[in-house]
Amino acid sequence: MWILVLVAIIVITLGFAVDRLGWHDLISGYNTMSREKKDRVNIKKVARLVAWMCYGIGAIFLIIALIEGFELDIPLAPFFLVIIVFIVVMLWRMQRYDGNIYDESGGLRPGGKKRLIPIVIVSVVLLVGVPALLFWFSQPTDVTVTDSTIVIEGSYGREIPFDELEDVTWTTLPDIARRTNGADSGSRLTGHFRTEAGEDVLLFIDRDVKPVIRLDWSEEPIYLNQSSAEATRELYKDIRSR
Numbered sequence: 351m352w353i354l355v356l357v358a359i360i361v362i363t364l365g366f367a368v369d370r371l372g373w374h375d376l377i378s379g380y381n382t383m384s385r386e387k388k389d390r391v392n393i394k395k396v397a398r399l400v401a402w403m404c405y406g407i408g409a410i411f412l413i414i415a416l417i418e419g420f421e422l423d424i425p426l427a428p429f430f431l432v433i434i435v436f437i438v439v440m441l442w443r444m445q446r447y448d449g450n451i452y453d454e455s456g457g458l459r460p461g462g463k464k465r466l467i468p469i470v471i472v473s474v475v476l477l478v479g480v481p482a483l484l485f486w487f488s489q490p491t492d493v494t495v496t497d498s499t500i501v502i503e504g505s506y507g508r509e510i511p512f513d514e515l516e517d518v519t520w521t522t523l524p525d526i527a528r529r530t531n532g533a534d535s536g537s538r539l540t541g542h543f544r545t546e547a548g549e550d551v552l553l554f555i556d557r558d559v560k561p562v563i564r565l566d567w568s569e570e571p572i573y574l575n576q577s578s579a580e581a582t583r584e585l586y587k588d589i590r591s592r
Contacts (some may be wrong), residue, residue, distance in 0.1 A: 508552070563585065
């Protein structure tokens with residue numbers, strides 16, 4: 351929570367510095383332009399858009415921090431999608447004030463299309479790549495049990511030999527303090543987290559399904575479940591029977 355608050359404060363402060371304090375060299379791309387090219391940019395309007403983008407992102411981060419702080423049952427993925435769309439819209443809006451790309455009548459200058467290529471690439475990555483990644487992390491975890499190993503598929507997947515497994519427990523998810531290297535997408539927790547008790551664990555969890563399986567592995571404790579309590583119970587029985 352407090353990390354999000356800190357990030358929000360930093361982003362809002364940067365927006366204020368660019369717009370109100372005139373720290374225009376903080377704007378990526380503008381700071382490397384020649385003096386001649388800078389003169390063609392309506393930097394005041396660009397700075398104002400950068401500021402509003404920073405204020406908007408900061409405000410959304412603060413909302414997410416409040417949701418996490420009060421432990422509200424509100425999905426966070428839509429907020430991140432709003433941020434992505436907001437950034438893309440503002441980036442394209444900023445280009446309209448770059449006289450190196452558009453002339454006074456609003457038409458593209460010679461070579462203007464080439465200058466827009468980086469914006470197109472960034473837009474595609476943000477609008478397609480990030481949602482695809484969120485969708486991937488939101489998918490149920492596939493687990494295959496063989497005679498010798500438990501194979502957890504997907505991101506952060508592991509192959510756990512039975513001879514390295516110390517215990518298998520039917521339990522519930524402990525209180526999670528923070529994410530250390532993982533994804534929190536919708537109801538799913540995937541990756542490395544730290545519990546309130548200070549234990550570092552690897553999670554493959556659907557929070558909408560209450561029962562979970564704890565694997566005490568020699569490398570790290572693992573909590574996992576399936577898309578339903580019944581499927582989780584079947585997986586537990588399959589592991590215990592080996």
